Each structure stands twice: as C-alpha cells, then as structure tokens.
Amino acid sequence: MTDPRPHHYRFAHRELARQLLEFGPQVTSPSPSGKSLLPALVQLWDTLGETLPPEDRLPSHGLDSRHLEVEGHRLLLVTLPTPAVTPEAYFAAAVLPQGAKAIRYLTLEHAVNPFDGTPGTVLGEWTTQNHLNHGQGPSPVADHFVTAVIQLTAPKKRGFWRR
Template identity: 70%
Template sequence: MSDPRPHHYRFVHRELARQVLEFGPRLTVPDAGGSLLPVLTGIWDDLGQTLPPEDRLPSHGLDCRHLRADGHPLLLVTLPTPTGATEAHFVAAVHPQGAKTVRYVALEHALNPFDGSPGTVLGEWSSEGHLNHGEGPSPVAELFVAAVAKLVAPKKRGFWRR
C-alpha cells in the first residue's frame, strides 16, 4: 500500500478539517465575496511552505463549489488526484438541516489489502476524532454528494419503535 503524501494528507485531515470545524456552517453557504477557491489555495500553499521542498505539491486540481444535497447546504472540495492511501478525492463541509454544527466528510482513496485494487472509504472528522463509515462510492462528485446526503439524513426509526 502506498503511503499518503504529507502535503495532501495534512491538508485534508488536519488543516482543512480544523478550518471547517472552526468556522462551521457559514462555510457551506455562498458568500457575496465569491468563490472560496482563493482561500483554499492559500491554505494549501501556506501548508506547503511548512514542509520540506520535496514534500510540497502544486494545487493543480484543487477546486470547490457550493451546492445543496437533499436540502443540506454543502461546500464540495475537489482535491488534486490522490495517489496514496487516505489521501482524498473529495471533501464536503455539510450543514445538515436543523443541526447547529457542520460535518466534515472525506472520500478517501484506499487500496484493497488483498489484491491492491483501488477503492474508496467514507471518513469523517469531528471534534471527537476520525470516524470510518466504510466503503465509499466511486470517486465521482455526484456519487460522493449522494453518499454524504445519505450519511447526514435523519435515521428513520422502525415501525415498532417510538
């Protein structure tokens, strides 16, 4: 299994996760000031400056857009193409309807430990730490957004439960 590149890993699992959890729901709605891409690129580049030159990566492929997923406001971030395990294809900052906090979900690149075939895992960072939600969809933005919407949807109770 290939190790994650420090720049990619730290951006997704440390810097961006921290920023999303700190700034919360206001990141999930478009601002009159325009796209958040310059801010994200700045965070990416600033992080790179803290790393040895050989660990720095260009921001090519980094992108973001605001959308709604089943009524939930969401910031979808597209990452540079992942190559190592746990690097991410996408992350979403989603504000579930009625919730006070935002959720930070990543579609992480994974490799099957038995045959080395590529796959994905849905991971989530919260103030308590990292959660693994199991196998994720193919790395297609629309499929990831649908998986995030399903993940944050209120759980329906059984017929006999109150």
Template identity: 75%
Template sequence: MTDPRPHHYRFAHRELARQVLEFGPRVATPTPDGGSLLPVVTQIWDDLGRALPPEDRLPAHGLDCRHLSVDGHHMLLVTLPTPAGATEAHFVAAVHPQGGRTVRYLTLEHALDPFDGTPGTVLGEWTPDNHLNHGPGPSPTAELFVAAVVRLVAPKKRGPWRR
C-alpha cells in the same frame, strides 16, 4: 500503493478539517453574492506547502471547490489534486445538515482492498475529537460522493410503528 504524501494528507485530514470545524456552518453556506471560497482554500493549500520541506510540496493543480445545496443540506465540496497514496482524499465536504447546529467534515479517501489490492474508496469523517470510518465509499466522482454524504447526514427515517 504508496504512503500518503504529507502535503496532500495534512491539507485534507488536518488543516482544512481544523479550519472547517472551527468556523462551523458558515463555511458550508453559500454567500449571498455567490462568491467562491476557492481563493481561501488555495491559500490554505499554499500556506501549508510553505511550511513543508521543498521535497514534500505539491502544486494545487486540480484543487477546486463549490457550494451546493442538496435536499436542504448546505455543503462546500472540495475537489483535491488526484490522490496517489493511501488515505489521500479525492474529495472533502463541509456539510451543514438541514436542521443541524454544527458542520460535519467528510472525506472520500483513496484505498486499496487489503485482500486483492483492487482500488477503492473509504468514506471518512473528522470530528473535533477523532476520525470515523464509515466503510467503503462510492466510486470517486463528485456526484456519487455528494449522494453518499447526503445519505449519511440525513435524519434516519423511523418505522411506521414509531412516532
């Protein structure tokens, strides 16, 4: 496993996270005309690349995004170019949980098991203050990542003995 590539890492963990958390829930909410944010996301990728040394720049091949609504939660799901280094993300999701006031920014990061070296994933989250590790993530498919995100942001059900 190699170290994360600066372009890939900074895009998913710094620049896109900063912008999503700054713009808030409207990033996760589909536009009435069904427009795509892919041109905006690609522009962020390209602008970041222009600020890096030429040897650190990566093409945007594989970069994609789409809006989803799952169980009342609105999200922008971003697919990143295939990760090659530790902590590079397969996917990120800007999620506006149903009934929530803020957006959450979650990542599915490429990882290796420290004991046997098998590949895996880690479910992470960026807040305005820090990075949270939510533990092992699912296999790196969009459907499984979305399901893990929904489980994470859904209100926890209380036992029948509580109101």
C-alpha cells in the same frame, strides 16, 4: 505500502478539517458577495506547503470548490488534487444536514483492497476529536460522493408512529 504525501494528507485530513469545523455552518453557504472560496483554499494549501520541506510541497492543481444544496442539506464540496496513495482524498465536504446546527466534515479517501490490490474508496469523517471510518465509499465521482454524504448525514426517521 507507500506513505501518503504529507502535503496532500495534512491538507485534507488535518488543516481543512480543522478550519471548516471551526468556521461552522457559514462555510456551507455561498458568500453574500458571490466570491469563490477557491482563492482562500489555495492560500491555505500554499501556506501549509510553506511549513513543509521543499521536496514535500505539491502544487494546488485540481483544487476546486462549490456550494450545493441537496434535499435541504447545505454543502461545501472541495475537490482535491488527484490522490496518489491511500489514504489521500479525492473529495472533502462540509455538510450542514437539514435541521442540524453543526457541520460534519467527510472525505472520500483512496483505498486499496489489502487482499487483492484492487483500488477503491473509503468514506471517512473527521470530528474535532477523531477520525471515523464509514466503510466502503462510492466511485470517486463528485455526484456519487455527494449522494453518499447525504445518505450518511440525513436525519434518521424514528419508528413507525414518530417523525
């Protein structure tokens, strides 16, 4: 098994998670000026790279972002450079579930079935304290990831008589 590339792994699983959780709900809305977050994400990627040995640095090719609103949930969807090994991520999302006051940070991670070697994905979540594994994820397509994020984070209905 090959270790994840430090630049890719640290960006998606540490630095981006930390930054987005720290900034909170405002990252899930487009800026009033309409400016893209992509330059800030590329700068974050490059700044992280500067802390790594030259042989561990990766270009930001493929890094992208967009804001979405789906069924009352606000999201910042980040497309990451193509993952090469487990558990590098295809996508990350900061989501503000409808009615919530805090965001959640989720990733769609590249995975390989340990029994037969087939590729797949895992839906992961980072909190300020730990990493959660939500099990098998969808195919690595942005719309499928967004659907999985909405299903996971949507408020659950509480019983027959209550809303």
